[in-house]
Amino acid sequence: MVTNVTNFSRSGLYDWMAQRVTAVVLAAYSLFLLGYILANPGMGYAEWQGLFANSWMRIFSLMSLVALSAHAWIGLWSVTTDYLTPMTLGKWATGVRFLVQALCGVIMFVLFVWGVQILWGI
Numbered sequence: 001m002v003t004n005v006t007n008f009s010r011s012g013l014y015d016w017m018a019q020r021v022t023a024v025v026l027a028a029y030s031l032f033l034l035g036y037i038l039a040n041p042g043m044g045y046a047e048w049q050g051l052f053a054n055s056w057m058r059i060f061s062l063m064s065l066v067a068l069s070a071h072a073w074i075g076l077w078s079v080t081t082d083y084l085t086p087m088t089l090g091k092w093a094t095g096v097r098f099l100v101q102a103l104c105g106v107i108m109f110v111l112f113v114w115g116v117q118i119l120w121g122i
Helices: 012-039 045-053 055-083 086-120
Strands: none
């Protein structure tokens, strides 16, 4: 049996719902960016910078970055708990799964902080 030590919300239903909500946020952000690029075919650096100079765009981008982090964590947690099991790894499964999840968490945290720095110019 897999223990719920490192999952996002300690409940499969909440993880499922969070995965769907974050997917909608990411889809809305992607569609907005695609529409903006298509509506401005000759867009240069100044227009792109102008878009991201708006507070609402930074907030939308930050919300999407949070959604991406949560979405990725839930997905990676699901994959690691499904495939890094005692049946596939033997008695080392729990330790290996924890290390892989910890590594994924650290990498995602670093990328999130990097994204915030890029977005807000900190």
